[in-house]
Amino acid sequence: MARAGTGKFDVGGVLMDQPFKIRRLGHFGMNTQDQAAMIRFYTDALGFKIVDVRDPFKGGPNPPEFAGMGDCKGYFTRYASDHHALVFYNHRFRMAGDPDGKRFWPGNTINQITWQVGSLHEVVEGHKWLESEGCDMVRAGRDMPGSNWHTYLKDPDGHVNELYYGIEQIGWTGHSKPWDMFYREFSEVPELPQMNEYQEVNEALEKGIDLMSGYRTNEEHLAFDKDVDGILMPRPFKTVKIGPLGLFVKDIAVSIDFYTHRLGFIITEEATCEGERVVFLRNNTEHHSLTLAPTELRAKLGLSDHTSTMSFGLQLANYRQLRDAVAFLTAQGFSARELPPEMSLGMDHNIYVFDPDGQAVQLYFHMEQVGWDGKPRKTAERRAVQQGNWPETLDALPDSYTGEPYLGPWN
Numbered sequence: 001m002a003r004a005g006t007g008k009f010d011v012g013g014v015l016m017d018q019p020f021k022i023r024r025l026g027h028f029g030m031n032t033q034d035q036a037a038m039i040r041f042y043t044d045a046l047g048f049k050i051v052d053v054r055d056p057f058k059g060g061p062n063p064p065e066f067a068g069m070g071d072c073k074g075y076f077t078r079y080a081s082d083h084h085a086l087v088f089y090n091h092r093f094r095m096a097g098d099p100d101g102k103r104f105w106p107g108n109t110i111n112q113i114t115w116q117v118g119s120l121h122e123v124v125e126g127h128k129w130l131e132s133e134g135c136d137m138v139r140a141g142r143d144m145p146g147s148n149w150h151t152y153l154k155d156p157d158g159h160v161n162e163l164y165y166g167i168e169q170i171g172w173t174g175h176s177k178p179w180d181m182f183y184r185e186f187s188e189v190p191e192l193p194q195m196n197e198y199q200e201v202n203e204a205l206e207k208g209i210d211l212m213s214g215y216r217t218n219e220e221h222l223a224f225d226k227d228v229d230g231i232l233m234p235r236p237f238k239t240v241k242i243g244p245l246g247l248f249v250k251d252i253a254v255s256i257d258f259y260t261h262r263l264g265f266i267i268t269e270e271a272t273c274e275g276e277r278v279v280f281l282r283n284n285t286e287h288h289s290l291t292l293a294p295t296e297l298r299a300k301l302g303l304s305d306h307t308s309t310m311s312f313g314l315q316l317a318n319y320r321q322l323r324d325a326v327a328f329l330t331a332q333g334f335s336a337r338e339l340p341p342e343m344s345l346g347m348d349h350n351i352y353v354f355d356p357d358g359q360a361v362q363l364y365f366h367m368e369q370v371g372w373d374g375k376p377r378k379t380a381e382r383r384a385v386q387q388g389n390w391p392e393t394l395d396a397l398p399d400s401y402t403g404e405p406y407l408g409p410w411n
């Protein structure tokens with residue numbers, strides 16, 4: 001735990017205020033109102049690929065007590081090699097399984113907000129410390145599908161956050177790990193050390209498990225007819241990163257305290273929109289990976305009151321693709337609108353598209369990068385983005401196309 005006398009924690013040999021360091025947003029889970037429409041939107045329209053499906057009724061119809069709830073399956077989807085970047089569960093079905101409303105209640109559509117830390121050791125030590133600090137812990141261990149080691153805890157509004165290490169990577173064949181390998185699931189904090197993945201695969205081979213028997217998505221219904229910067233795709237853009245996430249919270253001071261003092265976020269800067277505080281936080285070099293604002297701002301912006309998710313960001317590969325994405329999605333009847341620029345400091349041109357549940361998906365291509373001195377660019381040095389003005393080309397900024405790169409081929 002804390003190193004004596006310093007109050008600091010040894011994180012891989014560096015003394016820090018928490019025994020872990022969040023590196024990035026890993027995935028996000030949504031509890032949906034219309035599961036079938038949401039899956040179609042995020043897969044066919046936006047390009048996420050289904051990686052695994054959890055079917056509570058094993059291929060059968062909904063039992064009578066769940067009739068009228070629509071598709072009750074859980075879906076794991078990806079845009080890159082992480083096993084999942086977006087997870088979808090049926091909100092009414094999950095509420096039915098949680099009559100006390102401990103995790104699922106109307107107005108909370110967040111299944112999980114999941115942050116990657118640097119090692120399994122950081123997950124385990126982080127869990128112990130957060131628990132000792134009196135945080136509202138949910139569970140810890142290792143979940144399948146996905147194979148990531150984790151601990152779950154609630155933020156002051158009850159949104160479930162997850163810290164994890166080691167999510168399964170999907171390779172060029174597109175197959176996920178076979179369910180026969182899920183015996184390496186853990187429902188408690190693991191003893192350390194654990195065997196590595198090479199050893200796990202060897203063990204599976206010794207058991208005679210077919211390594212290619214995992215799920216592989218089927219996109220045969222799509223036309224791969226768009227030339228997207230040299231690659232044929234069913235849509236004229238490619239998501240290259242998820243986040244930032246925006247949250248409406250009941251008490252912004254309490255939420256800031258949780259995300260900074262418990263999870264270690266750094267405040268980059270603040271804005272005022274419609275008279276309300278908007279706070280931008282980061283945990284790496286991106287200007288922000290999390291935006292917090294009071295719930296009172298939601299109605300002022302005209303956003304849906306069915307969710308405390310203010311927005312979920314998708315970074316597209318470049319500016320041209322962002323313009324093409326807006327044209328592609330609005331032509332299919334999805335609505336898009338810009339919000340005041342105070343809502344997206346550091347992001348250059350961006351726009352919000354509304355998913356079938358009415359949740360705002362923020363499409364953008366640029367994220368200002370913050371260096372060693374922690375200072376964001378001065379307002380006067382930023383591009384003056386005007387709502388409704390989308391020039392065909394933009395002059396480069398000093399940090400154009402910088403930040404975390406996408407790895408591997410587009411698919």
Ligand SMILES: [Fe+2]
Nearest residue numbers: 027112114162
């Ligand atoms: Fe997760």
